[in-house]
Amino acid sequence: MFKLKNKLAKQIEADEKALKNILKENIRKYRKRRNLSQFALASKIDISTNFLADIEAGNTWVSAQTLAKLAKAFDIEAYELLKPENKGSTPAEQKKIDQTKKMMDKFSRDLAVVLKNSVDKSVTLLKKQYSID
Numbered sequence: 802m803f804k805l806k807n808k809l810a811k812q813i814e815a816d817e818k819a820l821k822n823i824l825k826e827n828i829r830k831y832r833k834r835r836n837l838s839q840f841a842l843a844s845k846i847d848i849s850t851n852f853l854a855d856i857e858a859g860n861t862w863v864s865a866q867t868l869a870k871l872a873k874a875f876d877i878e879a880y881e882l883l884k885p886e887n888k889g890s891t892p893a894e895q896k897k898i899d900q901t902k903k904m905m906d907k908f909s910r911d912l913a914v915v916l917k918n919s920v921d922k923s924v925t926l927l928k929k930q931y932s933i934d
Contacts, residue, residue, distance in 0.1 A: 846870040
């Protein structure tokens with residue numbers, strides 16, 4: 802069980818880093834498309850320029866509220882800021898995207914099995930405790 806937790810923790814960390822990279826690239830892309838400086842965008846959505854710089858550097862996360870403000874400033878849906886850019890990806894980048902998707906699918910299946918087994922064990926113990934057939 803410990804090995805599974807450690808493996809899952811490492812995968813979550815890698816996935817978080819990948820999402821931060823997607824977010825920072827998309828913010829930078831949309832900001833430049835609208836010819837906005839970091840200062841102008843930060844002022845528009847009421848955050849500090851330093852905070853925006855940290856986001857674009859991939860050093861920090863945004864709250865749901867800030868994500869919504871960014872999306873509104875760019876006139877897009879919030880999910881588009883977390884959507885990987887597939888067009889123009891190099892074969893190596895696309896391979897990494899595909900590998901990440903496969904790992905996430907496997908992680909989801911593994912987690913579902915672990916959760917199902919835990920629930921089944923809990924139900925069995927509760928049935929025994931309360932003498933339920």
